[in-house]
Amino acid sequence: MRKTPDLIVIGGSWGGIKASLEILQGLPEDYKIPIVLVLHRLRDQEGNLKQLFDKRLNLKVEEVEDKEAVCSGYVYIAPANYHVLLENDKSFSLDVSDLVNYSRPSIDVTFISAADTYGEGVIGILLSGASKDGSMGLKRIADAGGIALVQDPAEAEVAVMPLAAIEAVPTCSVQGLNSLKDYLLSLT
């Protein structure tokens, strides 16, 4: 039997909020795998993403705090203007160094760190977006033995991010939101 994954990381930009809401909405409150969500946002935008997700999900929703432990039953949102990294002791570290792919938080930064820390235990999902951020990170996840999933560009609000991911990780699995949702549900 395959081992349950340790961590799910999800990235998106334009159209990513709606898409991630859709795949996370059905997950039960005792879902076993912690989820980290990196969505591009305006740099000074305040924490209303948390409220937005809080209202719609059964899972608990938190904006990442520095050195907070990574726990199941939670969706962790990358805070505006910080990169999010994962430590070996399964806690978060934040970082305010330079923008990566014009973004902070950058999806690549979190995906690469997740692959470094959790290796094959990571599921990476890239959703709709108008940026190429995330494809290098997804490749790193695939190279480390993790699972690389990409939203079907035909159904994405903006296809740039999924298309870049498919180009960078030809072995990734391309799926519609419904099928991504079913897949996540099937894991526990």
Place this chain on the structure above:
Amino acid sequence: MKHSMDVQFEQEVEQLIKDIRQHYGYDFNGYARASVYRRVKRFLANNHLQTIPELREQVFSDSFFFEGFLQEITVNVTEMFRDPAFFLSLRQNVLPMLSTYPFIKIWDAGCSTGEELFSLAILLKEEGLLDRTKIYATDINQKVLKQAKEGIFSASNIASYTSGYYASGGKQEFASYYVSNYGSLKFDSSLIKNVVFYPHNLATDSTFNEFHLILCRNVLIYFNRELQERVFTLFDDSLVDLGYLALGKKETLAMSGIFSRYAFVDKENRIHRKTG
């Protein structure tokens, strides 16, 4: 499971950290590893190096090269009026209380290249406190202290600095604080006439004065829990009763042993007051 190449890389970095302490006296043992690994990889790529052994050769034979490495490991990215809501809160909730002291002492810990220091000085000036305030601006890194003293920042961020200044309650024309020249902004040096700059390493040095306000924003995120606790204790020892401690927006005192002695002045903006 972690990839075996990553395990090897991490072991090599651990040895590098030990040897740097031995050779140069800089102690990075308390630094949060995820960030260190990322920055070492970045430094390797930027310097066209493939492996840690190649890096070691240069780090230990060339102190100038090491200086560059130090710059990379100790993150120095900073901006003026980062989180304007924090500066507005400082202006509204903290400075009025500080104004009751005849003489005010502030510690800007990990001041980096000085963007936050100048933001703070502008606030103090507009609230009429600058002349009776002494700011101690410290950083582990002597090179950034020199830059901070010069007060010259890139003009490329001027739009966000200007909007940050007004959102933080700015009362003047922001442009009156600097002279723009060849893509850089030179800030009014009278803003820092009461500032003392000196090197201080939060990881190893001890308390050196008593303060009414300590600002240390987005510095502790690069430290692990143990080192954070050391620094919190250091700050606790360095604050007067009823003194203020300001951290970064996503930095938390809640896991620290000193937390029970502090009350939130502004939870959202992580401004604490020593109450017990």
